[in-house]
Amino acid sequence: MARTTLKRVHGYLAEFKSASEVYHASEKIRDAGMQRWDVHTPFPVHGLNEAMGVKRSILPWFVFFGGAAGTATAFGLAYITQVMLYPTVVQAKPANIYTTSAFFPIMFELTILLSAFTVLFGCFALMGLPRWNHPIFASKQFKKFSDDGFFICIEARDPKFHQAETKALLESVGGKNIELVEDEL
């Protein structure tokens, strides 16, 4: 006997057959004023950000500060150890602020290193990953997204979400296999 379970509606999922179809459908859904929705594609589709009305990623700002932290760390590390704690006069180079030019390679490398870590962690934070239990995985057809499926999912938490109207909207923009994705609580 099937057990009765509690379910929560995640949203409507619709499949499209090509990048071009999903692109034009996105323009229409954007114009319908939807907010909480996403387009799931096997590869990044060029121009889809504009078609969806998604803003440019703010990641570079984080990375700028990550890189600056790297430069400062390397300068601090080199200056404090070489000039302040234990001044070593080798290679006829003085142990004072004018030695800084000899620290440039290490300052450069740490700038890159900390920037790269900021890229990694910043991008995962912005993408909301890792998240292994997303409700959209409840859909059987969804796993095609990583092969050749193009999907639009309009979430139930969108203020304009309406069970019948959203379904009709997805149908009108050419969505196939429309499915109400429900998350088991």
Next chain:
Amino acid sequence: MAHTETVIAPSSKPRILDREPLVLNNRSYSWITNRICGIVENRQPSIWWWLFVPSVLLTGMMVFCFVYLISTGVGVWGQKQPVAWAWDITNFVFWIGIGHAGTLISAILFLTRQKWRTAVNRASEAMTLFAVMCAGLFPAFHVGRVWMVWFLAPVPNANAVWQNFKSPLLWDVFAVSTYFTVSVLFWFIGLVPDLATLRDRCKPGLKKTLYGFFALGWRGGNRQWNHYEMAYLLLAALSTPLVLSVHSVVSFDFATSVVPGWHTTIFPPYFVAGAIFGGFAMVLTLMIPVRAIYGLHDLITPKHIDNMAKIILLTGTIVGYAYCMEFFIAYYSANPYELQTFQLRSLHGPSVGYYYCMFAFNVFSPQLFWFKWARKNLFCVMLVCMCVNAGMWFERYVIIVTTLERHYMPGSWRVFQATWVDKATFIGTFGFFLMNFLLFLRFLPVIAIAEVKGVLPESNPHHDDHHEKGVHELEIEAGTVKI
């Protein structure tokens, strides 16, 4: 979708010639997924085992050599004064140089929008990691007491002495470790969508759990792709100066000394060009067999091989220019020691054979790639790549060992003799490199699936548009211009 025929009215202006498509035979998305995931999911061909078992044995030999070195002393290698840097540093520079092609493909060709990179970037990034791993072993063991290698890191120690931050050797520690770390991050970010593909294809079990864990719950939403693409762009922009800096810093190890033959300003660009040159030869050495063994002819096309051969020709010619310029500067500087070094290297020194091998392999052999038939003939390409692989090792040997053999004082001159441990360790690192690469082929997608799908003509969202098309859009559709 088939690659559409674009019909042009006879009166319209002549268009740019169509470029060869990047994926041949109009392959579909699911064909690409099946083809690449199939390599991981199917049984490996018997040749995989024929290569894997010897490479594991060679890795064992390498481990044995290092154990022997630790238990006996660094004197089991052949270096004695004045040749304190010999095969070990030669091998270090050789391996680290090979890594550079991977980063060039993944970063520099990405920034310059060379879409053909998508078919080879994953494997060459993997090659980078394994080559840098091989490279790192040599200086680590060359310090003599390998258990003290943590002294390279600037951490407080009982002697209260700090590392010399003015030394190129410490710059090198930072450069190489940063390079390895950033290469791993770049590789991992690129892998995430493809791991999700493998996750979605696996049956429940350990494999699915592991792929799923590392795919981080990727769902390919455009709000994710937006940040993902930015992250990729930023990492490419960071890796580009990084890769140029790494081999520049490696060259500083030599160039900042006052040894004749090393003390030259041409070293950084000369080393970087040489690194890319040797690295591309290694990429082709690996990818041509992989393409044949796993049937990837539609993804790694003659066009890809042609492009890489052209890069080998370009960088090989730059390297040849640097060889000649070194001579000119030695002559023009009127420095008798500098001039003497080059005369001994190339005319009457003890190791002139190495010099001629280097020159023939690195400068003459790639000149074959001026001819299209040579770039199209795989046997020919493989032959040149093998020459370059060997030639680049000879180059580092010439720079390092032949210089030290004949220093300022004739009284301390000594010819270097490699021991069996030198040779066995070096051969062992090839086993280690190949073993890692074969495991990579076995468990991870060898070609970036998501990226290759993105370069198909139908991946352009305006591909099916029926409104009247301008010349630019027709070109985009035909793949003749990049967008």
